[in-house]
Amino acid sequence: MKYLIVLLTFLMGLGIFAQKRPVLIPMPHALEWRTGQFELDKKTSLFYEEELEKEAQYLANILNQATAFGLKVLDKIEEGENQIVLKIDPAIEENKEAYQLNVSMEKVVLTGASATGVFRGIQTLLQLFPPSIYGNESSEEIWKIPVVDIADSPKFQWRGMLLDCSRHFMKKDFVKRYLDLLAYHKMNTLHWHITEDQGWRMEIKKYPKLTEVGAWRTEKDGSRYGGFYSQEDIKEIVQYAADRHINVVPEIELPGHSQAALAAYPEYSCTGGPFEVETEWGVFREIYCAGNDGTFEFLENILTEVIELFPSPYIHIGGDEVPKYRWEQCDKCQKRIEKENLQDTHELQSYFIKRIENFLTSKNKQLIGWDEILEGGLAEGAIVQSWRGMNGAVEAVKSGHPAIVSPTSHAYFDYDLKSIDLEKVYSFDPIPKDIDEKQKALIWGGECNMWSERAPQELVDSKVFPRILAMTEVLWSYPMVRDYEQFYQRVQRHYPRLKTMGVSYGFETMPVHLEHYFQPDGNAEIRLNAGTPELKLCYTLDGSTPNEESILYRIPIEPKDSCQLKVQAYKEGKTYGEVFEQVYEPHQVLGKQPDLLTTYSNHYTGGGDKALVNGLRGSTDFRDGNWQGYQYDDLVTIFDLRDQNITFSEVSVGFYQYNNSWIFLPTALIIEVSQDGKTFKELANIPNDISPKQRGKFLHQLQATFPKQSANYLKVTAKNIQHCPDWHEAAGSKAWLFVDEILEVIKITTQKHIEKVCL
Ligand SMILES: [Zn+2]
Numbered sequence: 001m002k003y004l005i006v007l008l009t010f011l012m013g014l015g016i017f018a019q020k021r022p023v024l025i026p027m028p029h030a031l032e033w034r035t036g037q038f039e040l041d042k043k044t045s046l047f048y049e050e051e052l053e054k055e056a057q058y059l060a061n062i063l064n065q066a067t068a069f070g071l072k073v074l075d076k077i078e079e080g081e082n083q084i085v086l087k088i089d090p091a092i093e094e095n096k097e098a099y100q101l102n103v104s105m106e107k108v109v110l111t112g113a114s115a116t117g118v119f120r121g122i123q124t125l126l127q128l129f130p131p132s133i134y135g136n137e138s139s140e141e142i143w144k145i146p147v148v149d150i151a152d153s154p155k156f157q158w159r160g161m162l163l164d165c166s167r168h169f170m171k172k173d174f175v176k177r178y179l180d181l182l183a184y185h186k187m188n189t190l191h192w193h194i195t196e197d198q199g200w201r202m203e204i205k206k207y208p209k210l211t212e213v214g215a216w217r218t219e220k221d222g223s224r225y226g227g228f229y230s231q232e233d234i235k236e237i238v239q240y241a242a243d244r245h246i247n248v249v250p251e252i253e254l255p256g257h258s259q260a261a262l263a264a265y266p267e268y269s270c271t272g273g274p275f276e277v278e279t280e281w282g283v284f285r286e287i288y289c290a291g292n293d294g295t296f297e298f299l300e301n302i303l304t305e306v307i308e309l310f311p312s313p314y315i316h317i318g319g320d321e322v323p324k325y326r327w328e329q330c331d332k333c334q335k336r337i338e339k340e341n342l343q344d345t346h347e348l349q350s351y352f353i354k355r356i357e358n359f360l361t362s363k364n365k366q367l368i369g370w371d372e373i374l375e376g377g378l379a380e381g382a383i384v385q386s387w388r389g390m391n392g393a394v395e396a397v398k399s400g401h402p403a404i405v406s407p408t409s410h411a412y413f414d415y416d417l418k419s420i421d422l423e424k425v426y427s428f429d430p431i432p433k434d435i436d437e438k439q440k441a442l443i444w445g446g447e448c449n450m451w452s453e454r455a456p457q458e459l460v461d462s463k464v465f466p467r468i469l470a471m472t473e474v475l476w477s478y479p480m481v482r483d484y485e486q487f488y489q490r491v492q493r494h495y496p497r498l499k500t501m502g503v504s505y506g507f508e509t510m511p512v513h514l515e516h517y518f519q520p521d522g523n524a525e526i527r528l529n530a531g532t533p534e535l536k537l538c539y540t541l542d543g544s545t546p547n548e549e550s551i552l553y554r555i556p557i558e559p560k561d562s563c564q565l566k567v568q569a570y571k572e573g574k575t576y577g578e579v580f581e582q583v584y585e586p587h588q589v590l591g592k593q594p595d596l597l598t599t600y601s602n603h604y605t606g607g608g609d610k611a612l613v614n615g616l617r618g619s620t621d622f623r624d625g626n627w628q629g630y631q632y633d634d635l636v637t638i639f640d641l642r643d644q645n646i647t648f649s650e651v652s653v654g655f656y657q658y659n660n661s662w663i664f665l666p667t668a669l670i671i672e673v674s675q676d677g678k679t680f681k682e683l684a685n686i687p688n689d690i691s692p693k694q695r696g697k698f699l700h701q702l703q704a705t706f707p708k709q710s711a712n713y714l715k716v717t718a719k720n721i722q723h724c725p726d727w728h729e730a731a732g733s734k735a736w737l738f739v740d741e742i743l744e745v746i747k748i749t750t751q752k753h754i755e756k757v758c759l
Contacts, residue, residue, distance in 0.1 A: 021146055022128050023490040025469050026186055026476035028152035036105045040129075040143040041082070045072040048086040054243060055118045056086055062126065068138030083107040084125075086118050097188070098153035101125060105147060113153075116245045120186050124150060131496040134184075155478035156430065158404050158445030160189030160249075161468065163460075164452040166196030166260075167281065169215075169227035174457050176240050181464075181501065183244035185472040190241060191316060191447055193251045194229070197259035197278040201228045202250070206301050209264035217260075217277035226277075234309050242311070249368065250310050253318030254299060255288040255352050262286050268295045270330035280695070281453040282660035283321040284729035290352045291332025300359050307363050314383065315360055319369035322349055323724075325731040343376075350376030357382060368404070371396075387411075387449070390432040397435055397442040405430045406447040411471070413463050414451040417577075419623050421509035421531070422491070423484050425470035430478075445475055462506030465498060466491050488532075511535055511569030511577035516607070516614055517556075518591040524615055526557040526584070528567060535576055539567040545579065559584050559615075583617040587743040588646050589639050589714075590615055594742075597636040604629030606740065612637070618740030620697045622656055622663060632734040635666075635718040637742070640677070642712045648744050649708040653718060656738040657690070658697040659728065663736040665690055666718035669702040673711035680715050692725060699740075716742055 021033060040063070048056035053075065060073045077085055089111045092100055096114040099121030110125060112118030126133055128145040161182060165175065179190060194201040200214030216226035229237070241248045259278045266273025270289040278284055288295045306315065324345035327333040333348060342348050349372075357367045357379035368383040371392025378384070378401060385404045386392035393403035405411070410420060410428035430446045448464070448471045455463055469491055473479065479487075491508070498505050509531035517525045528537050537553040540546045543564035550568070557565070562585045569576040592613050600606070606628030607614060618626035628635075657665045665688045672680035684704035702718075720737040724730045 023493040024124060024127050025490055025494050026473040027479070027490075028124060028150045029477070030152070031148060031150045034147040034149070036147040037144040038103050038105055038108055038147060039082075040067065040069070040084075040145070042069050044069065044082050044084060045074060045080075046084045046086070047074050047077045049077065049088055050075055051088065052086045052115055052118055055115055055122060058119070058243065059084070059086070059122050059125070062133065065136045066129075066133045066138070067143055081106040085109045086122075087111050088114060088118065090114065092117075092151075093153050095153040095157075097157075098151075099124075101148070101150040101152070103128065103145060103148045108145075116188075117153075119183075119245045120154075121150075121152070123184055123186055124152065126184070127497070131500045134497060134500040154186070154476045156443075156445030156475045158189055158447070159187045159472065159475040160191050160404070160445070160447035161187060161464070162191040162193055162251075162406070162447050162449040162451070164193040164196070164450060165229075166193055166199045166201055166452075168452040168456040169199065169201060169225075170452075170457045170460070171227075172229065172233050172237060174460075175237055177502075178460075179237070179241050179244055179246055181503065182246055184501065185468065186476050187468075187472055188246055189447065190246055190248045191251060191449075192248055193253075193451075195251070195253045195258070195261065195318075197257050197284050198281075199226055199228075199277060200260040200264065202234065202252075202306070203228055203230045204302050204305050205231070206305065207265065207298070210261060210302075213264035214260040214277060217279050219279055231305075231309060238310060247312050247314075248310060249312050249314050249316050250306055251316035251318055252299075252302065252306055253320075254356065255290060255349065256283070256320065256322035257318055258288055259284050259286045262288070265298065268292065268298050270326040270333060280660055280729075282729055283323060283662075283733075285323045285325045285731055286729075287322055287326060288352075289330060289332055290327060290348050291330060291334070291336040296355060296359075299356065303356075303359065304363075307360075307365060313364075313366055314368050315365045316368040316385070317353065317356055317360075319349075319353055319373040320371075320387070321730075322372065323730040323733055324349070325726075328732070346376035348376070349373075350379075353382070354379040383444070385447070393443060394432045394435060397432075397439040400442070402442045402444050404444055404447060405432075406449050411446060411448045412451070413448050413467055414453065414455055415623065416621070417507060417510045418621070418625065420467070422467055422470050422488070423509065425467045426474065426482055426484050426487055428471070428474050430474065446471070461504040465503050465505035466494075466508055469494060507577050508532060510580070512537060512567045512580040514580075514582055514616075516616060518610075519558075522591055523558060523560075524584075524586065524590065526559065526565070526582075528553045528557070530569060531577075532571075534571055536570045537567050538570065539565060541565055548573075559586070561586060581619065583619075584615050585617055585741065585743060586615050587613075587741075588644075588648060589613050589641075589742065589744045592639050592641075592644075594637040594639055597638065598630060598633045600635075601629040601631055601736075604736075604738065612739060612742045615741070617654060618656060618699065618738070620656075620699065622658060622661065622697070622738055626740050627656060627738045628740070629663075630720055630737040630739070632720060632722055633737075634720050635716070635737060635739055637716050638677070639714045639716075639744075640712070641714055645710075646744075647708050647710045648714075650703065650705045650744070651684075651714070651716065652701050652703040652743045653716065654699060654701050654740040654743070655718070656697070656699055656740070657692070657694065659692060659695065659724075661736070662724055662728075662730060662733060663738050664692045664721045664724075665700055666702070666737055667721055668719045669704060670715075670717040670719070671704045671706070672715040672717070673709055674713040674715065675711065677713045680713070683709065692721060693727065714744065 098113040099117040100111045102109045110121045211228040215228040262269045263275045327345045383402045384396035396403040513529040515527040538550040541563040546568040565582045567580040669686045671684045674680040683706040
């Protein structure tokens with residue numbers, strides 16, 4: 001027997017039994033598993049200290065729904081066994097969200113530094129039970145949890161999710177359901193985005209047209225879309241959140257993203273309108289007039305009602321993506337610039353924000369804005385939310401302002417898994433580099449942002465989950481050493497919980513990651529890496545839809561000619577994710593090192609210097625990794641062909657247009673050749689004949705043909721349109737040029753090009 005115990009202890013030390021233990025997400029700060037179990041049964045009593053009545057009721061509701069035990073809930077703690085005890089001890093830690101959870105075979109004692117700490121601890125306690133604890137299938141079985149000691153508190157005080165209920169309206173019960181899901185995972189902030197160009201969602205008594213007009217849009221097919229939250233709905237949501245120790249921060253966008261409000265009250269714009277509630281996605285030039293005092297009165301009246309409804313100490317005012325076009329043209333705005341001694345429209349924006357901040361401060365509220373509020377000077381007490389990378393946060397904390405981080409690189413959950421997968425979120429470090437200890441303390445925390453342009457309510461789950469599990473662990477636990485593999489295993493075991501919670505979670509990662517190499521002989525090689533080790537990849541090269549009978553990927557693919565690769569991943573016999581597609585087109589300068597005379601954006605590299613000659617074509621998703629982006633600048637590149645005895649009579653270049661995202665086709669493609677690399681002769685100057693006004697996302701190839709050439713140097717120039725044109729919503733903003741490939745081909749098609757077989 002003694003040996004058996006020694007053996008058992010040894011095996012447990014090895015973690016043989018570890019998988020029997022519940023998985024906890026986010027991981028607590030300190031925990032020690034012990035032997036034995038606590039059993040919850042009909043006779044278990046729930047005791048609580050007086051001020052914890054709500055928390056006790058919350059826990060009892062969940063336990064009773066799952067177990068049907070009808071636990072006794074008592075507000076006077078008595079000595080005894082078979083108890084769950086909730087209490088407060090402010091001495092356990094300074095952090096009010098801290099708690100200690102001690103489970104013995106006799107009782108469960110949960111001690112919080114405050115009621116909030118107790119509430120966070122309740123979530124850990126629930127995770128110790130089987131997943132069915134979140135369900136409502138009443139069962140008489142005995143509910144067991146392991147004996148354990150946990151001491152826990154969060155690393156960051158601000159752990160939030162932004163929910164955009166403006167682009168797509170989400171029902172009140174859906175918002176409440178998200179408050180539950182946030183609570184289960186110890187998040188404490190709902191950043192509620194309720195005004196936008198495409199819809200104003202909050203009832204304002206003083207301005208009824210905001211919802212009568214501003215909450216509804218006429219879609220292209222003529223249908224009406226919209227909805228709003230009445231003030232009663234808002235009270236209900238705010239209370240529901242408060243019961244879960246979640247703060248709701250409303251975001252009232254100004255001075256931009258305000259077209260829905262201006263559709264209702266055009267007198268507060270620069271031109272007087274009229275406007276429609278917007279139906280496209282993007283950034284729009286109709287913004288509040290900064291020269292009209294009536295605008296400020298209007299906004300202050302709105303904010304007065306907002307402040308009455310939201311107890312949050314913070315009010316988010318947006319402040320992002322403000323095209324200055326209207327202000328440049330507006331007499332009133334120009335007069336304001338003159339009168340207030342401002343340099344330009346950037347300082348006018350700063351004036352706008354500061355004036356709103358003064359008002360909020362007078363009401364004891366603190367202003368939060370996106371990092372654009374730094375431009376032209378930051379308002380005195382403002383908090384900056386950094387989204388365009390981490391620089392906004394760095395600048396804010398260096399000037400003594402608090403910052404919240406939610407960079408597009410890690411925190412934008414509307415982005416697909418190609419850009420941000422579970423592992424990427426898990427690798428997120430909310431603390432920027434190069435700041436000192438004092439400045440680090442000003443990083444309050446982070447958020448994941450669920451923008452809803454492409455996500456109506458029914459798609460939100462699959463975008464938020466499982467990625468939010470990584471975010472909650474980053475913000476609560478802040479693992480210094482990120483062991484993704486171990487976290488991934490816990491996520492797998494967390495899925496049954498999500499299922500019981502009714503979450504339609506999505507995938508962890510793209511099923512396929514493509515890697516591209518040039519072998520020493522110049523031939524290309526495509527490697528497919530499965531997103532997770534257990535995936536099986538099947539592919540075709542002729543563009544047909546792959547199935548489990550298609551070629552099983554084992555060794556790298558060496559395409560000799562154009563092909564359309566399609567890959568389907570399988571997990572345990574079921575398809576995992578959508579079909580991955582990649583068009584591959586070899587050509588004469590394939591793999592040639594280009595001499596790039598202009599600089600591509602480090603956000604859109606397309607894969608680096610050789611991106612334009614790697615054979616990999618871009619898709620209509622401009623974030624697919626194959627597109628190289630140039631903001632304002634032209635693309636100018638030279639190829640040194642001296643070591644290649646090639647002749648060519650055609651150069652084609654692939655471009656992309658999606659003017660909602662400020663991406664335009666070039667105005668022209670110019671092809672030049674040279675023998676000495678200094679003097680160039682123009683072979684072709686091809687104007688683009690597709691209007692920059694054309695909406696939607698599409699690819700377009702510009703093709704230059706000329707008499708057969710043999711040259712030492714080839715120069716390719718694509719002219720950037722430079723600014724969004726006057727008719728554009730973001731008129732005057734720097735435009736993007738997106739390029740995927742420069743194809744240099746021999747006009748006379750050789751046998752090699754006729755063959756369609758790739759292998
Ligand atoms: Zn104006």
